Amino acid sequence: MSKNRNLSASQRIPPLVAHLVSDRAKKALDVVEKFVEEDCIPTEGVWQTQLGTTTEQRFNTHPHVMEELKDKAKKLGLWNMFLPKNHFKEGAGFSNIEYGLMAEVLARSGLASEATNCAAPDTGNMEVLAKYGTDAQKKQWLAPLLNGEIRSAFLMTEPDIASSDATNINLRIVKEGNSWVLNGSKWWSSGAGDPRCKVYIVMGKNDPDNKNPYLQQSVILVPASTPGITIHRMLSVFGYDDAPHGHGHITFENVRVPLDHIVLGPGKGFEIIQGRLGPGRIHHAMRSIGAAEKALDYFIARINDPKKTTFGKPLHEHEIMVERLAKSRIEIDAARLIVLNAALAIDNGNAATAKKEIAQAKVLVPEALANTLDRAIQAWGAAGVCQDTPLANMWAHARTMRIVDGPDEVHLLQLGKNENKRAQVVIEKLEKQSKAKAAALSAKGLEKKDILYIGKSTGPGSKL
The missing domain is CATH 1.20.140.10 (Butyryl-CoA Dehydrogenase, subunit A, domain 3)
Known part of the structure; x- marks a missing residue:
């Protein structure tokens, strides 16, 4: 083990996965670390000050220092690292393992992920558009997101139902003529508070009577400026407002968007x-x-x-x-x-x-x-x-x-159920092993004995 306690990020890669990290990624990892330590962390105070102190300021301001960081990140080649090369052509050409190591370093500063265009919810939204979007949708929304020119929000969770079960989603999406009409409410709409947020990716129900509960939902792209949208408030996270990003409580009242704004097609939401x-x-x-x-x-x-x-x-x-x-x-x-x-x-x-x-x-x-x-x-x-x-x-x-x-409960339930599907295989394996042990003893003319068996008795008890 090295006695050097100040190893670079590339030197700290776990040996178990080191062979899966390219030399290019190792170099980038060290550049990421230097960028975070020398540029992002020292700038955090400036960013907070430029953001302002009042609610109105904090959700209507984009600190200019972020654009300075983004410009430097682009020059360093630290841009869109999250899109894995195995699945997308639009990213920086790294694997999930390579980006995972970079994301760990980025997390040391609250500014670094956005500065490298690797911040949620844009990352997930860009993956949706890259994987499922039409050419027109990619041109209108994916291109500016990839360039860091706009931001986006993801609207799934609703206040009046248990959103951990996505089949409960209630926001209605109804086809009327050449439009989809949206009515309903969403909350915990991460990213909706940012003044640069220009598009919402919204999950709703367009076919509530479908017998298959997983074919009732659709995902639709809604420009943030569409009439009928009301952002009521931002929700705090244990008292923190997460400005300017925010988590919005939003209602849709007869919000109309063109038919071509649906993603992949009706019923593909899940x-x-x-x-x-x-x-x-x-x-x-x-x-x-x-x-x-x-x-x-x-x-x-x-x-x-x-x-x-x-x-x-x-x-x-x-x-x-x-x-x-x-x-x-x-x-x-x-x-x-x-x-x-x-x-x-x-x-x-x-x-x-x-x-x-x-x-x-x-x-x-x-x-x-x-x-x-x-x-x-x-x-x-x-x-x-x-x-x-x-x-x-x-x-x-x-x-x-x-x-x-x-929530954890959903994942634990899924994991537990899937693990329990091995029950019959496990039981049969153990029974087979037990019979094999007995057969092996018999073949040698031996019997199974418990070496701790004593069988010591004081004789029969007294008769009353």
Whole structure:
């Protein structure tokens, strides 16, 4: 093991996947790290100041410093890395594993993903358009998104139903003449608060009477300026507004869009959403690994602060702190391998064939992140829960990861049911093994004996 504690990003690639990362990707990974550390992180204060302080300012402002970062990222070749080369021609030519390592580094700054045009929900929306969009749809919406000229929002979740089951979606999409007419409400519409958001990707029901509940839904492209749309408010995440991105509560009242704005065709909504959510989940997991590493850095810094001593010694000399540090290291490294395994499964097939691996990452990674943040916050004490450190904000977003893109319960249920499908095979295998053991003993003229059997008795009990 190297004694160098300041390894570059390319030097920290887990040996298990190192052979799957190209030399080009390794070089890009180090460029990403340098860009994040030297450009994005130092600029975060400028971005916050330019954003403003009032609600009106924060949701009507696009800090100019972001465009400066985007210009530099483009010059460095750090643009659209999220589109995997195995499935899309529009990206930068990296695999999911290679981007996964980059996304981890990008997550160390709240600005870096957008600065490289790798920010949600645009990433998932661009994948939808690239995979399912018509040439006209790609020209109108995908091209400017790929260029970073506009942003988009994804509208699926609704306030009045259990949206974790997508078959419950209620927003109606009705064909009238040459238009689709939308009526209904959405919330947690991520990205809708940004003044640069120009298109909504909306899931709704166009055929509610279809006997197949998975053929009732459609996905449609709605220009954000279409009459009949009301953005009522932005929803806070544990008190944070996530401006200017935001999570909007939106209603549609007789909103008309052309027939050619539907994606793939009527009744294809469930297929599209499943195709979108898989990569989106793994992108969240990739970024969560980076956030966990950042939280661990804060933990280490705190327990080694010479000004912070308790009971006569620094925090790092307390065994409980060292134990927590070790547990976080184990959990993060294990979570990283789960994520990279899912990324490889997608590279070798697609999101549909990697459902199990994606679900595993979706459940395990937020837990590792939350545990590390909890330990860091505990070490920082009061400073850990206020604005003096990023830990409270990070914890709020980490906790939401157990809900977004499907709550943990849904994925655990799916994983458990699929795992239980092996029951008959397992039972037959164990029975076969038991019979084989008995046959092997018999062939040698032996009998099965329990070496711990004693059979010692004190004789029959007394008669009453």
